[in-house]
Amino acid sequence: MARFVDAIDLPLDPEAAFALIADFSRLPEWDPGAREARRLDSGPLRAGSRFEVQYGFLGRRLPLRYEIQSFEPPHRVVLRGGSDAVRSTDEIHFAPREGGTRVTYEARLEPTGLGALADPLLQLAFPWIGRAAVRGLRARAAALAKESRHAA
Numbered sequence: 001m002a003r004f005v006d007a008i009d010l011p012l013d014p015e016a017a018f019a020l021i022a023d024f025s026r027l028p029e030w031d032p033g034a035r036e037a038r039r040l041d042s043g044p045l046r047a048g049s050r051f052e053v054q055y056g057f058l059g060r061r062l063p064l065r066y067e068i069q070s071f072e073p074p075h076r077v078v079l080r081g082g083s084d085a086v087r088s089t090d091e092i093h094f095a096p097r098e099g100g101t102r103v104t105y106e107a108r109l110e111p112t113g114l115g116a117l118a119d120p121l122l123q124l125a126f127p128w129i130g131r132a133a134v135r136g137l138r139a140r141a142a143a144l145a146k147e148s149r150h151a152a
Helices: 014-022 024-029 113-151
Strands: 002-010 034-039 050-057 060-072 076-082 086-097 100-111
Touching: 002 113, 014 024, 014 076, 014 086, 014 100, 014 113, 024 034, 024 050, 050 076, 060 086, 100 113
Parallel strands: none
Antiparallel strands: 002 100, 034 050, 050 060, 060 076, 076 086, 086 100
16 A cells, blocks of 8 residues: 655645645646546535546556545545545645644555556655645645735
């Protein structure tokens, strides 16, 4: 199983940070590996909301479907999903701090079936993929904070 954990300080209040991250249809705004994403249901975001995300990995597209398992705005969200080849769990915590929010993001990928053969490669690549997503998240949050300051 591949695992990535990081604590990320963002210049957004917890509500804005939660809105950006918990809605996986917004992943392409900040995760460079997410090529496309869409919500599969409608209405307010909640436990049970579902998403399909197309990731780019090793020159291929990997579609993953996610569902929000736990929804506690603006403190915590857990999404589980996957495909025939992999299961994914993203657990994200949001804590207010001076000047914004500390986000603790834990992502776990577990290959299944024949995909288990790729586990050593995934364990090597996942930290790099996670760091790229963190850089994208920091940049997107900074842009949103700047936009909100100019709008005020």
